[in-house]
């Protein structure tokens with residue numbers, strides 16, 4: 444009989460894993476009912492130029508490769524636009540390029556003239572790095588597409604229902620408890636973003652997480668002015684196909700360590716729009732929306748992925764857009780067949796047991 448897997452959380456990690464598990468023949472039920480998740484607010488940059496060390500780099504590169512596999516199977520809103528980065532200057536930029544090249548990462552140095560040809564509407568810097576293998580996902584549409592694809596493989600979704608606890612019998616998790624009844628499982632997979640720490644703590648497990656609030660600002664749509672992801676000292680910027688420009692309010696948003704915001708939503712939006720105007724002189728811009736979200740961030744900044752105890756696994760991380768396609772593949776394999784050499788190689792540094 445097919446293994447019954449209950450996934451708590453229908454954000455990008457739960458959805459990508461549900462798709463892979465459904466394709467592999469598992470009987471999947473996704474339960475979601477917590478606070479609005481991080482995925483809908485995400486910037487959606489897919490990259491491995493930002494990383495916390497070699498293991499993290501390899502996991503991110505595998506994440507990008509997994510998107511290639513996903514794109515070959517499904518029509519999903521993912522575009523490999525490339526990224527232009529001016530985050531570092533001079534010696535530091537050259538060192539960054541050399542480090543990434545040494546790891547085998549595609550990186551090109553770009554001068555002012557070439558930059559101007561690639562992005563004529565952007566105030567051209569003296570030099571930039573170009574990462575041609577990077578791209579963007581439209582987070583909420585990709586999330587929906589993966590849930591729909593999982594449903595085609597038989598996955599079922601229970602929404603509006605919060606999971607309050609895990610049911611344990613003789614040391615094994617056999618289902619989840621909700622305010623409206625229980626749901627039985629052979630395996631429970633907790634992909635509950637910022638709700639993960641509390642849920643697994645009730646079963647005696649520990650993945651400590653830190654608060655990482657963030658604002659994301661969207662402009663009113665404008666004519667096409669930007670084709671790459673732009674990573675600058677003044678923030679990361681991209682343009683969606685509908686013309687809307689998107690920028691997180693915090694600069695270097697992936698490494699942002701602030702635990703509080705400091706600015707009101709309108710102040711943050713005004714400050715961000717001023718930075719976008721400086722990057723795109725000559726484009727008339729105004730902000731249309733500002734959204735507050737919380738990044739799911741384990742205390743050491745790294746993903747926590749894998750088996751916690753009999754019948755219970757977890758997957759929680761920041762950079763979940765970059766990692767989702769790869770994590771979905773690995774987790775589905777581990778839930779069905781247990782860890783393999785391949786999943787161990789990728790995930791050994793990210794097991795939740797490091798917090799015990």
Ligand SMILES: Cc1cc2nc3c(=O)[nH]c(=O)nc-3n(C[C@H](O)[C@H](O)[C@H](O)COP(=O)(O)OP(=O)(O)OC[C@H]3O[C@@H](n4cnc5c(N)ncnc54)[C@H](O)[C@@H]3O)c2cc1C
Nearest residue numbers: 452454455456476477480481482485488606636638763765
């Ligand atoms: C502003 C911002 C910018 C970002 N930019 C990038 C980026 O450029 N690139 C990148 O790779 N990553 C980025 N990230 C990170 C990325 O978006 C997240 O890592 C990813 O979305 C996490 O997905 P998730 O499925 O783990 O969690 P979520 O999307 O938060 O989903 C978790 C789900 O679980 C549900 N839930 C929680 N508790 C319970 C419960 N008890 N019972 C039932 N359901 C529950 C919630 O309702 C939610 O739907 C960004 C995040 C933010 C906030």
